[in-house]
Amino acid sequence: MITRSWWVLYGGFGSLVVLIAVLGVGSMRRSRTIHNETLAAHEAYMKADLLVRELPADLHLSGILIRDYLLDPSPFLGPDYRTRLKRQEANIQQKLEVLRMLLPGEQAATLARLKAEFDAYWGTLDPVFEWSLEQKAWMSRSFLREEVLPRRNTIIGLASEISRISSENLAREQRRLKASQEEFQAFIRRLLGWTVLLGLVVAAVSITRVTQLEKRSSEQRERAERAEVEMRRLSHSLVRAQEAERKAISRELHDALGQKLSFAGMELSRLAAVRNAPEEEFERRLGEVQRLITETVRAVRDLSMSLRPAMLDELGLGSAVKWQAREFERRSGIEVDVQIDGELEGLPEGLRTGIYRVVQEGLTNCARHSSAKHVRVSLYGGKELVRLTIQDDGAGFDVGAASQGGLGLVGIRERMAELGGTVRFVSTPGKGTILEAEAAIPAAEAVST
Ligand SMILES: Nc1ncnc2c1ncn2[C@@H]1O[C@H](COP(=O)(O)OP(=O)(O)OP(=O)(O)O)[C@@H](O)[C@H]1O
Ligand SMILES: [Mg+2]
Structure with a gap:
């Protein structure tokens, strides 16, 4: 120009x-x-x-x-x-x-x-x-x-x-x-x-002009260098996060599924051994095997749900968010209110997954950092946009300073940017946190999916 x-x-x-x-x-x-x-x-x-x-x-x-x-x-x-x-x-x-x-x-x-x-x-x-x-x-x-x-x-x-x-x-x-x-x-x-x-x-x-240009170019260079450092940091964090996730899945498979299936195998062996034992003993062992198999089935379901809940595709975003909130409540002991308004059926797949992941990360942060007693999740589906609000009454944090922290908030920002939407964190230390995310529903896809 x-x-x-x-x-x-x-x-x-x-x-x-x-x-x-x-x-x-x-x-x-x-x-x-x-x-x-x-x-x-x-x-x-x-x-x-x-x-x-x-x-x-x-x-x-x-x-x-x-x-x-x-x-x-x-x-x-x-x-x-x-x-x-x-x-x-x-x-x-x-x-x-x-x-x-x-x-x-x-x-x-x-x-x-x-x-x-x-x-x-x-x-x-x-x-x-x-x-x-x-x-x-x-x-x-x-x-x-x-x-x-x-x-x-x-x-x-x-x-x-x-x-x-x-x-x-x-x-x-x-x-x-x-x-x-x-x-x-x-x-x-x-x-x-x-x-x-x-x-x-x-x-x-x-x-004057040359000085200005030199100053601007050195600023741009510094910005580019900073962005590169940030990129490197993020990619390291991403690799670490992937590793952590794999570790968690492997631990879950080993601890929850592997152990339970081993117990079930051992119980079955014992069952075979007490085939001729008194009936009560046999039934007790059988009951034990059934309990182990039921627990294993639940553990498999939990693992699969945490990776990607089937209901997100089958029952839609609203139900998946409600399920996620119940699970969160069960695990963290923090009370969660979920309010779903408007129309969430027929949202495009990308938008559905994106909003669901934001809810997941938002609630995880509440559990990990907020020490809140109560969390409120509101989801509104309009004709043209989807709006999500997660509000907790916990410790709050300094939004500016937290940008150097983990990957969660960066991930939320990137997801929303990818969806062409926006996200805003309003938080004052000691007064809780509000996460507000909003994205437009692409006109063509809204009807097709
Ligand atoms: N609801 C919240 N209440 C209080 N502090 C929060 C909340 N959400 C985020 N924070 C603060 O913001 C920081 C950054 O959060 P972010 O999710 O990016 O990283 P993280 O949760 O520490 O790590 P991870 O990469 O595993 O998500 C947190 O370390 C925490 O200090
Ligand atoms: Mg986090």
Whole structure:
């Protein structure tokens, strides 16, 4: 049978396994996610930082190109410088596009400003390629100083602002990841705490349960050992009782029957010897032989009745109990009242013999132990049950203590248990004893026998 504590154990162990699995899998997944996020943030930052750093260099390069062009006296190299400058512009536009994808949305405004500044810068440079050699000679210095330089400085300032914001972003992202990691660690700590607590509860319930089971099993073992000792004692007692019974029968046969038959034989021999003696002598001897034979017949009948009275089968339980009571009275000198009520005819053989043996043992105990003056035997046969009561007014006994004694009471208990009935002894030392036995009449057998 599965008891409540087993359910608690099943639930506890199941929850433990689930918690440990959640702990293990959750920790692995979470740490992998945090690691990937950190890597991604770092990579994005490195890429953006590199691009932001390259922008001023590209800008300087374009400035150098313009300066070279302005200083170059050749009237034919203008388109070549312009193509190189356009390539430079396309390169920077591409980097700005990559930056737009790498940097978070909050930097979009700064990035747009940077792009606008670049566009304005390219726009400022474009007309220079239309200049004549004279224009280049007298306008280039003021152009470089007033147009190119301030724009270049603005762009460099914006680029370094982007770089700064990008570093701040990285630091913020790292802080966010750290906080998320700490939050996860706190969650793991809480989960671990609950797991340990649950583990302790499961361990405590298991230990209690195992201790209980061990205690119960050692109790059962002790009970089994005691029962075995009791069995051995009973079987020895049974063997002794059988021996005693055989001895009694053999003594009875020897003393009562053997002797009487020997006397009868001797008397018959004498009878033969006094065949010619006076008639009175002959008749006296004959009378003696008849007396011996009558006594022998009675002794045989007594012996046979004590083993199993024929009237139990022929006249039924009521008559057998009455006969037993009379015999008991004759032998013990204790007065016995017998009261038979109800219907005792047609009882099954087993029930009849069982109740008769209980009466026999009950009365024998009265004779042997009670020193009673009066015994009352009541037998009631109902439709469904038979009830027997034997009450004496003798010494009584301690029912609990007597269980270690002889075989009689054990036998009564076993007989009644075998019949599916019950037996009860009510006795107080000094106040007599009542034996109450009751057994149901098996429905099918009650009519058949
Ligand atoms: N009617 C009674 N009055 C007083 N004591 C009784 C009575 N019936 C039983 N006892 C007590 O109970 C004990 C157990 O009885 P039980 O019949 O089992 O054993 P026993 O009569 O001593 O031996 P046996 O095995 O021969 O019957 C007796 O020894 C006796 O002390
Ligand atoms: Mg007895």
